[in-house]
Amino acid sequence: MKCLILAAGRGSRLRQRAESKPLLPVLGVPLIERTLRTALAAGVEECVVVTGHAGEAVRNRLAHLSRRLGVPVRTVHNPAWEHAENGRSVLAAEDLLDAPFLLMMADHLVEPALVTTLLASPPPPDGIALAVDGDLDNPLVDPDDVTRVRRREGAIEAIGKGLEPFDGYDTGVFLCTPALFDALREVEDTRLTAAVAHLARQGRVRAVDVTGRFWCDVDDAAALERAERALLARLRGKPTDGPVARWLNRPLSIRITRHLVRYPVTPNQISLFAFALSVLAAALFLAGGRGGLALGGVLAQAASIIDGCDGEVARLKYLQSDYGGWLDAVLDRYADALLLFGLTWYQWSTTPSHPGYVLATGFAAIIGSFMLSYTADKYDHRMQARILRGGRAGLRLGRDVRVLLVFLAALTGLVFPVLLLIALAMNAEVVRRLFLVRGED
Known part of the structure; x- marks a missing residue:
């Protein structure tokens, strides 16, 4: 026609x-x-x-x-x-x-x-x-x-x-x-x-x-x-947004996106910039010192907010691509690993006797975050199908929550308790998803 x-x-x-x-x-x-x-x-x-x-x-x-x-x-x-x-x-x-x-x-x-x-x-x-x-x-x-x-x-x-x-x-x-x-x-x-x-x-x-x-x-x-x-309001309500993304990150990222779309910046450039902020945050964690720890936490949360802008700009300017989504996902995994490793190193290096349980907890937190991301696609698909049938999606625990916890750990200095919380929560959520998806079959 x-x-x-x-x-x-x-x-x-x-x-x-x-x-x-x-x-x-x-x-x-x-x-x-x-x-x-x-x-x-x-x-x-x-x-x-x-x-x-x-x-x-x-x-x-x-x-x-x-x-x-x-x-x-x-x-x-x-x-x-x-x-x-x-x-x-x-x-x-x-x-x-x-x-x-x-x-x-x-x-x-x-x-x-x-x-x-x-x-x-x-x-x-x-x-x-x-x-x-x-x-x-x-x-x-x-x-x-x-x-x-x-x-x-x-x-x-x-x-x-x-x-x-x-x-x-x-x-x-x-x-x-x-x-x-x-x-x-x-x-x-x-x-x-x-x-x-x-x-x-x-x-x-x-x-x-x-x-x-x-x-x-x-x-x-x-x-x-x-x-x-x-048009900006239509960016809200993304099905895969967790509670932090929905109520904190997304309102802020949309405000930033409103200005970014007026310039020739690409979604991939935004993804790389957000990743660079995460790398800098991890470097500050590794450098030690309470000041660097707090600043690193602020940068990590800022990166999490800006990380939402790449997809928003892509949708508003018709720049969506499979490669862009894949690049963003890969950079997020690297950023997660670096941030959690940085926190683990900070706690281990500032604790007398350098206990092994700190390293084990940090390792569990990294593995849990990776497996949570690995299971996300299938879980999100099942939850969207449930919504279409008239059900409720429930609480989504994802990267937005994880980075906010990193931010709070860095600001308060309660690094090990937060690392332990991330390790337990991420791995428990993976197990919950396994049983939930199995029950949907």
Whole structure:
């Protein structure tokens, strides 16, 4: 299926932020790229983009994206973009669309699931389908600016800004047949909404409910702020986050990520930086002294927080890779070993007679942390399956808890008790997982 993306507008309310609205960066990624990637994730095979203001700059960006993503992207210039509404942009692409097509706005952020929901509900043979948000309290919507709809028996009865009464919002995502072009020619008003209203009066617009799906019209600075906050909030609630990650590390790492995405830093560079902090922390443990011990603990916890930024940046900027995830996991294992060995050495070297039980406890802590990480994939998979069945995931004991204990040990000087706690807790959790996963079979 093809996707038509309207990207001809000037975006005057955001002119201080970007040359044109489609090129406006949202957490480091231009709006037009986010829209294009959403369409591709939903199964679109080819995109047609209508340009207008700053057309050459938008076309250059699209040509780069087409090569990088390996997807055909054709552009059409709307010469009337400055004097006519967005309906003329749709008509400008008529010659390239002779079958049902997806229609999206370059300045609307939507999640792929919203689009796939719409694609699963085909339009009438001579009409269109519109994705409608029925949440009238959606915090991402400006009720005074949004296009409202009124539905009746699964169809759009009326549509327009300021419509009363109404029971939903136009998300700006349509599944269309070529009948839309005829409707645009039949109305004098050049707005797309006018053609949709014309079809609605004939009962030719299906309403597809997408309530609960993420979408946001980025139309001004306030909407941009709402959109960025919402995208960052979607990073929370990762199923594999433990209690420390969920309530301490993640809120802090997201604040850092919000700034990192504006620079050309890669997730792998962030992983390496976090690892370097852990190496420095371990070196301070090995050097001895209460001051070095405390500073090392602070660096270890800082590394744990920053370690969450690599995945966040990767998700926000579409930089996820199997290698990146693997590199991060490998560096985490090295960091764990170095931190626990550093604490063990500190305790052993500062204890008179250098008792062997300190080394044995440190060894047990390292082995336990390694085995906990080794069992994590299968355990997490089983817990996610349990959640899907309506169960509870329970407490997840992982690296976030372990590094926080290292931090507390370094600050308080209670190194051996914490090493013993880590050794017992990590190995006990491994045994618990073995029995739990066995019981799930």
